[in-house]
Amino acid sequence: MTDLTAGLPQPRYRLVIFDWDGTLMDSEARIVDCLQAASLATGMGELPAHAARDIIGLGLPEAMERLFPGATAEQCEALVAAYKAHFVAVDTTPLDFFPGVEAGIQRLRSHPDQLLAVATGKSRRGLDRMFTAHDCGDWFHASRTADLTLSKPHPRMLEELLAELNVEAHEALMVGDTEYDLEMARALGMHSVGVDYGVHSVPRLEACAPQRIVSHFDELMDWLYVAR
Template identity: 85%
Template sequence: MNDHRMVLSVPRYRLVIFDWDGTLMDSEARIVDCLQAASRETGMGELSAAAARDIIGLGLPEAMERLFPGIDAVQGEALVAAYKRHFVTVDTTPLAFFPGVEAGLARLRAHPDQLLAVATGKSRRGLDRMFEYHACGSWFHASRTADMTLSKPHPLMLEELLLELNVEAHEALMVGDTEYDLEMARALGMHSIGVDYGVHSVPRLEACAPQRVVSHFDELMDWLYVPQS
């Protein structure tokens, strides 16, 4: 008699943690434009697009300190306030998920035991705004933002997510487009995947020893599933 057993696929990890900007959301151009506008508005001069791109993923205070070494607290607060104003009310360029993200996350969510989370350099208010606009907050079981904990590449936000969801580091995967994402995972012995359609180059991502670097969200999804007979 022929064996007609169905071959199923299950995710490799109990928990998959995603960076937001540059990994799920195609927001690089808007972030860069708003950083440049904030620099000009606060009298800090012209900011190169390359410099602005490089700090995407960090918390805003940490990003401003890296972009403008030696600034004082007042200058830092002014830069952050100007950036937020431009991002929220001045530059209203629509933001969209990268190709494959919505379908891929829906596929993961179809598994009842699969946990999903977000670890981002955005603020809590900023991430919640994205959740509301795209009606996607319910897709994730937990999230951490830079103003709730410590900025990447410190691993505290990952530690907090693991604790909240009762998951061990070896059961989780971090997915991100920057060395900040992959370094915080490596600090905990957590596996990671780099995506090369974001802001950091493939050599920078590979230097952080990810499981692999992918070029499309569909490629990530294909790798995430393990056939089970």
Template identity: 65%
Template sequence: MRYRLVIFDWDGTLMDSAARIVACMQAAARDAGWGHLEEAAVRDIIGLGLPEAIDRLCPGIDAERFELLRSRYAHHFVEGNRTPMPFFAGVEAGIATLREPRARRLAVATGKSRRGLERVFRESGSGGWFHASRTADETRSKPHPQMLEELLVELDVPVEEAVMVGDTEYDMEMARALGMDRVAVTWGVHAPERLAASRPVYTAQAVTELFDWLNR
């Protein structure tokens, strides 16, 4: 068993949710009177907590408009937008292979809120896959390593026996700050060369490749 703890990012790593996030953020910005947000700009902030994402997308936004944009994003994501959010092909089977050694622990570290993560757990039936999780409204946002620090303590696993898997530089830098091994996946939102700057121990080009490597 290569690692006793495998920690996954959610959006863009396990779930193909970028299109919905982009559409909802663009709609929320229009509702708040901010104007058009470019798709590339929105994709760039996926993985951050929502407040940090809004601050980066809308520099100088005032408190009232900030709150309106935040609430409209939540509305569109939960009620107004029905863009499908499937798991990437092979994720469900891959997670099942990781769960076979009983000593291995699986966790999620995500920029979602706790309500948002619990919602997708219920809707996808995936909550039982993981032993622990941390969200951006419970800790500091990525790339600060607080999420990972707390997961290591909760699951009683030393950092050298854990790995972070993600599709953004925020995931890579969060793990790097702790000296934790990190695996980059290239099917998400950040380009491979951007991920490479954080020196991942492995870069997976396909879902099956990722799980094959983790199971070695």
């Protein structure tokens, strides 16, 4: 029988798990704008952009608790609702993938043994909305969102993805732009790669001991495969 994978580069990992915002999708500006709008709409005052940037990647309830430590549960619920309303209905800033993402994912998908997944702080509804808008849901074999499991940096969503896809932690890689992404991987002994074009600084990413830090999606793609 002919080996259809003969001559193809060998993937370093059976499973590559991607963060969404700041790693695959260039959504920082819109998220910051919506967080600031939610703060004003609920009477919480002006929210500095740097503070809003810092919590991108967390689940919305956890993000609001961190941004507004004195807020009541009711205020946090109102903030979450205001953010969602602004993101869906008010701010229509177009969102797109970072350069190299679409071609890179297609390159990954061309290998028959490569598994792909998403682990994100978005809600299930929010991620599905992105999948539909960009016709990319079939790129991934599985996904986890913060509202249906535990928010980053807790590793629960990674544990669930590993179990669903029957992959061991040492066979998987987490790719993200924040310390929240890399910390949840480190908690499981999973390898990680940081991208420096997202929201957290290189020193913060380096503190989480990733395998490497890349500045462009193409760099990640070139590193993910090794010649046979």
